[in-house]
Amino acid sequence: MSHHSGRHFLQIPGPTNVPDRILRAMDRPTIDHRGPDFERLGNEVLAGLKPIFDTDQPVIIYPASGTGAWEAALVNTLSPGDRVVMFETGQFSVLWRELAERLGLRVDFIPGDWRSGASAADLRAHLDDDKAHAVKAVCAVHNDTSTGITSNIAALRKALDDAGHPALLMVDTISSLGSIDYRHDEWGVDVTVAGSQKGLMLPPGLSFNAVSAKALYAAQFSTLPKSYWAWGPMLKANENGLFPYTPATNLLYGLREAITMLMEEGLTNVFARHNRHAEAVRRAVSAWGLELQCQNADEYSASLTAVRLPDGHDADAFRRVVLDNFNMSLGNGLGRVQGQVFRIGHLGDFNDLMLAGTLSGVEMGLKLSGVPHTAGGVNAALDHLVETKA
Template identity: 65%
Template sequence: MTSRTGRHFLQIPGPTNIPDQVLRAISAPTTDHRGPEFAALTTELLASLGPVFGTSGPVVILPGSGTGAWEAALVNTLSTGDRVLCVETGHFATLWQRMAQDLGLYVDFVPGDWRHGAAPEDIAERLAADTVRTIKAVCVVHNETSTGVTSRVADIRRAIDATGHPALLLVDTISSLGSIDYRHDEWGVDVTVAGSQKGLMLPPGLGFNAVSDKALAASRTARLRRSYWDWRPIIEANRRGLFPYTPATNLLYGLAEALRMLEAEGLPAVFARHDRHAAATRTAVQAWGLEVLCADEREYSSSLTAVLLPDDQDADKVREIILERFDMSLGAGLGKLAGRIFRIGHLGHFNDLALAGTLAGVQMGLQLAGVRIDPSGLAAALDILREPHG
């Protein structure tokens, strides 16, 4: 193996870099997960999670990835043969709708071009046409990790309300929670899905569902089979600071530390930092003469930027050169975007100098790969990073 010095630049859009203090928290000795010390930790965690989701309702912590949290959102609220409306915003929206089909749900899949978010007017049109109210849920990915496009959930909620349709709103925030402003209660979301390995600055292994009263009511009549993912025993045990089965104990230690870090910085400052880094990254991309994949500036992601290369260039080759020469990992194009884009993650535990180094590595890699760019891109980004910020 090639000997490396310095740290590896992990600039994929998740899993993200883990802060040292979170790693130290995870490495603490394991305690009795049915004892009073752990019950106190659980109670503190559940209270601290609410503001991150923007909810005063229950947040269910699941030992699993975001994919497990997807499944939990569906099986707790729906029954076999129910009709759901899913919107094609990218690779992960496509996977979620496939899961819904595998679970025995009938899926209306609104097609998309992977360059735009879920269109509120398209959802409203589908719901307005459903005069007999057969659609039971709308599934939307807030920030599509495969494309760097953020759907406008507040506008979607208003569009649903305008139709008077009673469908549940299920939203995936796996790559936006803790990085992009999100408001479960205010936006009328019924189930918010999240994972631990992105804005929450943890390793993979925890999934989350924030749950509205309407979703809890639906769970009492839902008939899809569930056991491990069942909210009811988890919420009941959580009232005593416990879990119905062995939780991911040491990851919860890390979660407590990550939540303290977010609270100390302040969520508005966290979101502003992500917005600023995203703006600097887009500025570099555009100054290079390349194209940001997201085609609507209202939907630019603050978690990641997907860069579309000219048709005669191989994005995977660019990524390979950058990894070999500069020890930096960038996100690959997924699904129909394979080889056409690369993705720069700028979320989680991240600062100005880390972004400057990331963009320098990308610029050098593009040049080494023979991609025709204007070398002023890095300087343009640095101009933004030099500006004072609050």
């Protein structure tokens, strides 16, 4: 392996760069997870998470990846053979579907082209056909990390309400929480799924369920098997800031610091920063003459951008050139778009100069790889950053 001076540029859409403040916060002795010091820590993070989800309802923390939170959302509310509606918006919607089917659920998978988000009109038509209310849950990925598509969750809730349908609404916010505006209570979401390693700026290892009163009621009748994922023991222990089993203590130290950082900046400012950086990236892509994977402007992601390469050019080969020459990691294409797209992560602890360096590496990589493009993408992005600098 060749030596690279300087820091590695980790510009995948997650795990994201972990700020030094959070690293230092985790660099503490592990404490007794049954003692009063931990009880105070537990109460702080459980309360502090609620504004991040924009909810007054409970938020449950698991030592797990986001996949664990997917499973927890389903097994706590549903029973074998229940029907659920899911939308094909990218690889992560496909993976959630596969998990649901392995659990014995019947998935009505609304097909998509991986270039547009979940359709409220399609959902309404599907629900209107469900006169017996056999569908028990509607599951959507808010921001599909594989395609850079952000779906309109409020519109899905309106479709449910207009149809008078009682199905639960479950939403994956793994790559949007803490980076894209999200409103658990206002949008009538019943279970919100999230993870620690993206907008929350932590290493992988924590996942979350924010749960509504309606979801908690449904949990009383759910018969899917659950033990580790069961909400009941978690919520009971959480009343005192504790957990029913050994928690990820040092990650919780980091979570407390992450919440502090987000509140210091203010969530409105956090969302505006992500929107500004995303627009700068899109201007660079446009100037290069390349194409976005997401086709609809009102569904552009603020946390990542998936870029298509021209036919005949391998996105993974391009990524290797960037890694080998500039020590920068870009996200690979997943599933149906493997080899066709690369992904630029611009979420979490991120600023203008980090973005400028990222786009410079991409533009140099395009040239070295022989990818047809027009120079000047970096300048287009910098112009936007200067014009919008407060």
